Amino acid sequence: MKERWSEPAPELAAGPRPNVAGMNLEQLRALVASLGESPFRAAQIHQGLYQQRWTHWAQFSSLSKTLRAALEARTRLLWPELRESVASEDGSTKHAFLLEDGSLVEGVHMPYGDRTTLCLSSQVGCAMGCTFCATGLMGIKRNLTAGEITGQVVTMLNAHCHPPGAPVNLVFMGMGEPLHNIGNVMAAFALLTDPKGLGLSPRRITLSTSGLVSGIQRLAGYPRRPRLALSLNATTDAYRDRIMPVNKAWNLAALAAALRAFPLEHGERITLEYVLLKGVTDSLEDGRRLASFAGQFPSKVNLIPFNPHEGSGFEPPAEARIGELCGLLAARGVTVSVRRSRGQDVAGACGQLVRGIE
Ligand code: SAH
Ligand code: SF4
Numbered sequence: 185m186k187e188r189w190s191e192p193a194p195e196l197a198a199g200p201r202p203n204v205a206g207m208n209l210e211q212l213r214a215l216v217a218s219l220g221e222s223p224f225r226a227a228q229i230h231q232g233l234y235q236q237r238w239t240h241w242a243q244f245s246s247l248s249k250t251l252r253a254a255l256e257a258r259t260r261l262l263w264p265e266l267r268e269s270v271a272s273e274d275g276s277t278k279h280a281f282l283l284e285d286g287s288l289v290e291g292v293h294m295p296y297g298d299r300t301t302l303c304l305s306s307q308v309g310c311a312m313g314c315t316f317c318a319t320g321l322m323g324i325k326r327n328l329t330a331g332e333i334t335g336q337v338v339t340m341l342n343a344h345c346h347p348p349g350a351p352v353n354l355v356f357m358g359m360g361e362p363l364h365n366i367g368n369v370m371a372a373f374a375l376l377t378d379p380k381g382l383g384l385s386p387r388r389i390t391l392s393t394s395g396l397v398s399g400i401q402r403l404a405g406y407p408r409r410p411r412l413a414l415s416l417n418a419t420t421d422a423y424r425d426r427i428m429p430v431n432k433a434w435n436l437a438a439l440a441a442a443l444r445a446f447p448l449e450h451g452e453r454i455t456l457e458y459v460l461l462k463g464v465t466d467s468l469e470d471g472r473r474l475a476s477f478a479g480q481f482p483s484k485v486n487l488i489p490f491n492p493h494e495g496s497g498f499e500p501p502a503e504a505r506i507g508e509l510c511g512l513l514a515a516r517g518v519t520v521s522v523r524r525s526r527g528q529d530v531a532g533a534c535g536q537l538v539r540g541i542e
Contacts, residue, residue: 187433188311189364189396194326196285203260203284205233205338206331208375219254227380229255234381235348237338239263263335264289266343279340280538283308283332287325288538290358291336293344300346301353304336306369307360312394313429314417316461318493319359328360330371337376337384354389356410359538362391363399373410386410392457397434397442404446412446413455413486414439418465419473427464436477444481453482453519460501460509461490471509475516484519 207215212226228246232238241252241261255261264281267288271277276294283289289305310317311324337354346352354376356362362369369391377386392413393399403409416439418424424431434442443454456478460466478485487509490500506522513520 193324196329201260203262205263237342263339290538293340299351303355303358305358305360306362306365310360312361315427316498327365330368333372334375356391363393363396394430395439400442415457417459419470440480453484456485459488462499462501466501466505471512475518478518486523488523
């Protein structure tokens with residue numbers, strides 16, 4: 185049987201008029217040329233979209249009224265729309281975005297001191313079918329476009345009134361498997377890191393994958409790319425097969441080989457995310473095997489206590505066990521941190537806000 189992730193995911197059907205939100209400079213040049221305008225108008229539109237984060241043609245005051253009217257008539261300027269926002273006691277806010285075809289995806293705004301981290305979705309649903317994950321239970325609907333990925337950033341920064349240029353980190357840890365949508369994710373990465381656009385630092389963008397080895401190999405070939413995080417989540421093939429079906433295509437040995445071959449910059453490390461499921465992945469033996477997996481390449485480990493959601497059948501680990509595993513890893517020279525999922529009081533695991541609305 186062909187696995188769902190070995191087929192490309194469906195794409196958004198083309199709308200009646202092209203959507204400029206998400207176009208790069210080249211695409212904007214072609215658009216203004218088709219309207220009989222000079223190329224520097226494209227740069228002005230680009231700046232308005234990605235530096236000013238404008239959302240309506242009326243804001244593009246440097247363009248003539250005639251051009252604005254032509255753009256209004258011939259194109260759409262459509263960013264993802266905020267459908268619901270839920271603030272958590274810890275300061276983070278979960279946002280549900282409504283997309284033009286009625287799909288919903290999630291993003292999270294997390295202010296930490298003087299830095300803000302945004303968690304982004306890459307697909308509507310997910311094809312990977314991990315059994316502990318709320319999004320995995322939804323199945324895959326489609327890929328997000330580059331504009332919808334970039335638009336989550338634009339919409340969240342606008343909603344939280346971020347001044348242009350303020351430091352922002354991005355993590356692709358919302359809904360979807362980003363390497364199953366690598367083309368659109370990397371097109372969004374280019375828009376997000378363009379110094380003449382949103383101007384975010386490539387080093388502050390992290391892509392998290394469930395271990396799609398073909399995608400990891402493709403990512404390695406990009407001259408500019410985000411940092412890599414791998415959702416390891418189990419330390420034996422028997423258990424990883426059980427909770428992450430992708431492991432049947434690329435097992436732990438194949439994964440480790442791909443990570444050892446991944447070209448890292450000086451000082452760069454691969455993050456290993458490890459979800460702790462009580463009685464399944466949280467034994468001390470797991471801790472020892474995790475340490476030896478992590479020792480094969482420059483890495484750091486992020487332990488994530490399972491975030492319970494209805495119908496999953498898994499439980500979070502005991503607090504004492506989290507501490508024991510941290511100690512065991514640190515004693516073996518592994519850099520380890522524990523991620524307390526933010527926004528637990530409002531929505532629990534990723535994908536739950538959207539499931540709640542649906
Ligand atoms: N699809 C990508 C990125 C999105 S999932 C990936 O799997 O890496 C982001 C992270 O959340 C992953 O590390 C995943 O293992 C973790 N995760 C999923 N469901 C979870 C849950 N219920 N509790 C805790 N972490 C979860
Ligand atoms: Fe998809 Fe990641 Fe959830 Fe697995 S953990 S189903 S890859 S979103």
